[in-house]
Amino acid sequence: MELLNDMALFVEVAKAKGFRGASEATGVPNSTLSRRISALEKAIGLRLLHRTTRRVELTEAGQVYFERCKRIVDEARLAHEQLGEMLAQPSGVLRASLPVDFAVIYMAPLIAEFAERYPGIRFDFDLTPRQVDLVSEPFDVAIRIGEPESSHLIARPLASFVQRLYASPSYLKRSGVPMEPADLARHECLNVLRDRPWTLHRGKQSIQVSTSSRFTLNNVGLIRRFATLGMGIVLITDELAADDVAAGRLVRVLPQWQGKPIPVYALTETRLLPAKTQRFIEFLKERLAKNHAGT
Structure with missing residues (x-):
């Protein structure tokens, strides 16, 4: 990630033909830009820029490196934008295990609101009382009331009910x-x-x-x-x-x-979650907190 950031800074310096213009574009101080580019040249073993008192120019190696860096940085930015769109409007099947009575009595209107907000998501809910195995079964998340029994799962607190x-x-x-x-x-x-x-x-x-x-x-x-x-x-x-x-x-x-207050948790197998699961957990935490404000 640090190398990609240095490549992006090098592209900005090359485009601006100087550190001052690149500093204005990125918000990174001149001294930091100069130090980062010098470290990049040292790591590569080639001089990338000719520095003068007024401007900088690309060396022959710098021109080749600039073209490749620009392509990589542009692709990275595009990927970031696409991921942002996926997070904004996630899709796919959300498989969740829910407590029966809590889901029917309390969560149903919240789930309906979530489904309306994210029309690209389809839902597969398991409301049986059994404790599903998030490791061996294809569930994205389990909502549980009470302290989690397994220390092998990632437990995210959602709310606490009196x-x-x-x-x-x-x-x-x-x-x-x-x-x-x-x-x-x-x-x-x-x-x-x-x-x-x-x-x-x-x-x-x-x-x-x-x-x-x-x-x-x-x-x-x-x-x-x-x-x-x-x-x-x-x-x-x-x-x-x-x-x-x-x-x-x-x-x-x-x-x-x-x-005694009863905690509600979202349990997952891993911290690396697809967008649909992230949004579901974030939504429940937001709405549960809102519903309990001042209680």
């Missing part, structure tokens, strides 16, 4: 409203996969409470649905509860307390 406690009005009418976190031990607390303690925060105060449930589930959407049907209290993100809260099917419980 968890809060929700229950249906019917459940609270039947079982009572918990007034403090310790009361949750006497309630049906719907968890993912297994009974586990909930760590709740209120400002700098933190407390861990034991939870138990008749149900063992591995799907957040079903947990949320059970909560709307009066089956217990659930700890989920505001985003997943928003529609049910707006419809009156869920209400906040212990509103001054909240669970």
Whole structure:
């Protein structure tokens, strides 16, 4: 890259027939230009320029070198412009693995907006709960909620979602409203996969409470649905509860307390990503940050 930059500077000096004109064109100081060209001549082992007090002229070797450098620099600039166009309007199939409920409930409008912005991209989404293998399977990116399990993947943070406690009005009418976190031990607390303690925060105060449930589930959407049907209290993100809260099917419980923030990551096998994947990750990070401004 440094050699290509020196070649580009040499082309500008040759075109301007002097260091002052080349300095004005490139913004590189005269002294730096002179030093870089001298280093280039030393590396090649040939004098490329005749320097006078007023101007510089190409030597015979310099003329040959100039013509070749100009062609290389022009091709490099053209390639850069073409890559810029590809980044501006990427195309191809974007293969992504997404969390089922998060994708259906929250990401769907974001994906629709992204698809409208980039009409050249087609989409192949996998919404099964399994953990796809980004190394052996043809996925460009996996969006995951929670800390990544594999250290072999590149994890790019997208957002962090706050968890809060929700229950249906019917459940609270039947079982009572918990007034403090310790009361949750006497309630049906719907968890993912297994009974586990909930760590709740209120400002700098933190407390861990034991939870138990008749149900063992591995799907957040079903947990949320059970909560709307009066089956217990659930700890989920505001985003997943928003529609049910707006419809009156869920209400906040212990509103001054909240669970541990849940991070959202974009996982890829490599840092070198095609334009379609770069744009998708950048878009999600931008929109998620915008949606959570001030929360």
